[in-house]
Amino acid sequence: MFTALQLAFRRLSFSRQFLLAIVAVLTTGMLVIGSWIGHLIETNAVNRTAAISAVYLESMSAAKLQGWPKNGTVDEATHEELDRIFIDGPLHREVLRFKLWDANGRIDYSNDHAQIGHVFPVRGRLAAAFAGKVQAQISDLKEIDNLPEQISWNQLLEIYVPIRSANDGKVYAVAEFYLSVANLQQDIRAAQQRSWGLVALSSLAVYLLLYSLVRRASNTIVVQQRDLRSQLQQLHHVLDENERMREQLREAGVSTTALNEEFLLRIAADLHDGPAQTIAFALMRFDEFATTCQGCLSSQGDAPNELNSIQNALQLSLKDVRKISSGLAIPGMTELSLADTARRAVLDFERLSGQKVQTEIDENLGNAPLAVKITVYRLLQESLTNCWRHAPGGSPQVSVQNSDGEVLVTVIDHGVGFDPQAAAVAGRLGLAFMRERVRLLGGIFELDSAPGRGTSIRVRLPLSTDEMIHV
Known part of the structure; x- marks a missing residue:
């Protein structure tokens, strides 16, 4: 009660x-x-x-x-x-x-x-x-x-x-x-009645005076509360709008990542089916021509050497085009799990560079949105390539772990290191692209490096489907 x-x-x-x-x-x-x-x-x-x-x-x-x-x-x-x-x-x-x-x-x-x-x-x-x-x-x-x-x-x-x-x-x-x-x-x-009347009138006067003051203060408080509620509603509206825009930005980032990968696949296919085939056809015809004309040109001084130089240049160009094409495309990414994607990035690097990588990959990562898998692959690809360029004698370390609904990717090398601020001023595109990829998916990119003490890259990306839209 x-x-x-x-x-x-x-x-x-x-x-x-x-x-x-x-x-x-x-x-x-x-x-x-x-x-x-x-x-x-x-x-x-x-x-x-x-x-x-x-x-x-x-x-x-x-x-x-x-x-x-x-x-x-x-x-x-x-x-x-x-x-x-x-x-x-x-x-x-x-x-x-x-x-x-x-x-x-x-x-x-x-x-x-x-x-x-x-x-x-x-x-x-x-x-x-x-x-x-x-x-x-x-x-x-x-x-x-x-x-x-x-x-x-x-x-x-x-x-x-x-x-x-x-x-x-x-x-x-x-x-x-x-x-x-x-x-x-x-x-x-009679005297008591008069005294009671006087006390009652005095109490009423005090009450009316206090009530008028409190009433005025209460009206002010009511107006302020109404204004605060209005401002709070506006704030909620702004927060909802910001959340909607943030969701749109995240969705745009996911879509951009997928579209960018699709674009790279198309470029890789075009390179493979276009210039690579043309150069291969030209190289084949050139080999036939060189075999036919070998006897004719043997008496022409430096002509055989020139033919060999042209042939070597065509072979190197074909090799570079095929290498670029294979680097741009990541076939079969949709069927791979996140752990397999990280493992494939490491294996591709080891096959191309001949450098061993110390890996620690969590098998409980499960599946992840395609955009996350693409970002993890490109992140490892770019980071390990930088390790190979700036710390060729070392053995880089890669860790991919599940951390409270997020994937935590860590790449460490023990090379010469660098000044991150100086690198940003110099406009190093690799770091900028990695940072932008992570930001588009609502992740966190951390870089720790200094001259003489190596480099460490730590990235957090969301794994939850509530925070990431599958493409």
């Missing part, structure tokens, strides 16, 4: 959350302050009434009691005088009960004559009055000395007034009298 309320509260706007919170805080504060002020009003009203009544009653009765302490009891004349005041006089309507206590807790006089002579313990407010302090409270008449009053009333204003000696000022008796609380309670309720 509490968790559901928390969730419902959090779904509210900031201003409404503040509305509920401030209402709870102000209501609690209003109740506490109102109750305290109400209690203070009641206490002050009782004390004020007690003080006024005490002064009035003391002024009327003090003169009648000056002779009382001499014999310790109220004489008949004093008794009759007090009866005229509290029973027959004007105070009998205001003072509902009057008791005169001595220091031993004995009631020496009461307008209820049945209580005269009763003795009770001197404690509480009676003891405080004998100590010289006026005491007053709205009593529920639960004390043992209030049993006669319980018969006629539920609540009375109980006041204790110390009576002092005119000679030395010592308290020699306490006058206790009871007043009706009806008018007093009406005054107290």
Whole structure:
């Protein structure tokens, strides 16, 4: 239940959350302050009434009691005088009960004559009055000395007034009298209602002031949140567009790699079927012509040597054309796995260069998109060719591994090395082409080399079909 309320509260706007919170805080504060002020009003009203009544009653009765302490009891004349005041006089309507206590807790006089002579313990407010302090409270008449009053009333204003000696000022008796609380309670309720109204109006004013400030701040926050959401949507749109363009770029890279390979195959076929065949035919005809004319030209000085030079040039040209044609084409690539493709690149290099290569090829590479296989083959072909050119005496190292859904290709040689920045300025096309091939497929190309400490090439290419489109 509490968790559901928390969730419902959090779904509210900031201003409404503040509305509920401030209402709870102000209501609690209003109740506490109102109750305290109400209690203070009641206490002050009782004390004020007690003080006024005490002064009035003391002024009327003090003169009648000056002779009382001499014999310790109220004489008949004093008794009759007090009866005229509290029973027959004007105070009998205001003072509902009057008791005169001595220091031993004995009631020496009461307008209820049945209580005269009763003795009770001197404690509480009676003891405080004998100590010289006026005491007053709205009593529920639960004390043992209030049993006669319980018969006629539920609540009375109980006041204790110390009576002092005119000679030395010592308290020699306490006058206790009871007043009706009806008018007093009406005054107290009216004052409390006014105080509650003032507290409520003050709380409402504070609430309206705070709410107006928070409402304005909340509106600002709402506008800012709306702007942020709009900007976030625009950002999502831009990111989606960037992702779409990146996917298009990757697709274009894959297609470019495949089309480039197809173009190289076509050039290789054209070289093999065109210039190579023509040169081979010319060389064949030239051999026939040279055999026929060998005897005729033997007496012509340098003519036989010229024929041999032409024949050697034609043979070298045919060999170069066939070599270029075989280097451009990679037949059967589609049927090969990625591991077989890497192994074939190494074997082709070893066959052409006569140089051994230390290989470590992961057999768990599985199949890969054609573009990846082409890129791995060309990368190994170009890297090993560079090793052969710049570190002919060494044994290059090739590693092709599966690394978290990517193929990791590493080629290391221990040759003379070079400065990569200087090579970039010099415009070395081999490195540039390798880097561009890898970039088109969304891979990572790393080159580490320095003069005197060899060269290391590390390439990461994606293997997942989710990131690479088959061609």
